[in-house]
Amino acid sequence: MPELPEVEVTRLSFAERIRGARVEAVRLGKPLRWPLGCPPETLVAQAVGEVTRRGKYLWLPLERGGLLMHLGMSGSLAFDPVVGLPGPHDHFDLVTARGTLRLNDPRRFGAVVWSPALDAGPAATLLAGLGLEPFDPAFDGAHLHAALRGRRVAIKQALLGGAIVVGAGNIYACEALFEAGIDPRTRSDRLSRPRCDRLAKAVRDTLARALDLGGSTLRNFSDAHGMAGQFQLHARVYGREGQPCVRCNGTIRRIVQGQRATFFCPGCQRR
Template identity: 70%
Template sequence: MPELPEVEVTRLSFAERIRGARVQAVRLGKPLRWPLGCDPAAFVGQAVGEVSRRGKYLWLALERGGLLLHLGMSGSLSFSAEAPPPGPHDHFDLQTSHGVLRLHDPRRFGAVVWSSSLASEPAAKLLGTLGIEPFDAGFTAAFLHGRLRGRRVAIKQALLAGDVVVGVGNIYASEALFRAGIDPRAMAGRVSLARCQRLVDAVRATLTRALEAGGSTLRDFRDAQGHNGAFQLEAQVYDREGLACHACATPVRRIVQGQRSTFFCPSCQKR
């Protein structure tokens, strides 16, 4: 599933290129997770403004409202001067004077939803339960420690939930916990303030490196220019079951938490 690094890399790969363009046409394919919410003809003639990100959502501002986009489990956006004829998994085209923005989504868990503003429904509802951004100044050890207090779930599950901090997906949670030296099975509510500081630093360092590497491409992620991510090639524990830990040579273990694979070093990471 595309997570914060992949969504941000996607945004950066087309945001400046589409800004200022005029919408010329809209094409809808098979239904996505939620309906568009308005007549697509209403977009024609409108200018495209800034493209911003909140969690794993992209907000494409128009003169009147905007589009909230989500890549779902396997979606990707492309932006090109001339798009080829749409295939069976191409479900949304925004044709503009600068090029065509296309959502490709084989599993159709993605979404393109119109909202009059980010503060109005449905955008407000979809974004309302999201946690803090990991690069926000308010994401501190004290904040994390306070939000984890009383939680009777494993720390990895608390990171993945998205209501405390957004964007720390499965790969990045495993990697950040390794950096912080915290066992993914540790009870979230018992993580000390000092360990929360290490985890905040590790989350930021992991996501920063993932952004620099263009995100992770495990199967089919591409940015809007068709480039793969490379972070998975330098992962310390993710998808390295049975291989030697780079730090201590102990074999990396794999367990399942919440139906997701978790990778960790049983020697370097402590409960």
């Protein structure tokens, strides 16, 4: 699933090229998770503004409202001056004077939804439950410690939930917990303030490193240029079951939490 780094890398790969471009046509393929919410022809002749991101959503502002986009489980965006005929998994084309923004999504869990504004209509509803952005100055150890009080779930599950901080998807949660030296099974409300300080920093550092490496490509992610991510090649615990820990030379373990694979080092990461 594309997580925050992959979505941000995607945004950066086409945002400048599409900004100011005027919409010439809109093509809809098979239905996605939610309907577009407006007649496609009403988007024609509008100019695209500055593309922004909130969590794993992209916001493409137009002169009247905008489009909230989500890549779902397996989606990707491509922006090219010339595109071929749409394939069976190409479900949305925004044709502009500078090129076509195309959403490809084999599993159709992605979405393109029109909203009158980012803070109104369906966009506001979809974004309402999101936690802080990881690079927001307000996301620190104090915020994390306060948010974890009363939560009796494992810390990895709390990070994945997205209500405290967005972007700590499965691979990045595993890596951040390793960097902070915290066992992923640790109960959230038992984390001390100093450990929360270390974890907040580890989340930020891990996601920053992922952005620098273009995100992760575990199956089919690529940005709007078609480039794959490289973070998975530098993971310290994720996908390394049975291999030696880079820190203590112990053995990396794999367990399942909430139907997701968790990788950690029992020697370095303490409850």
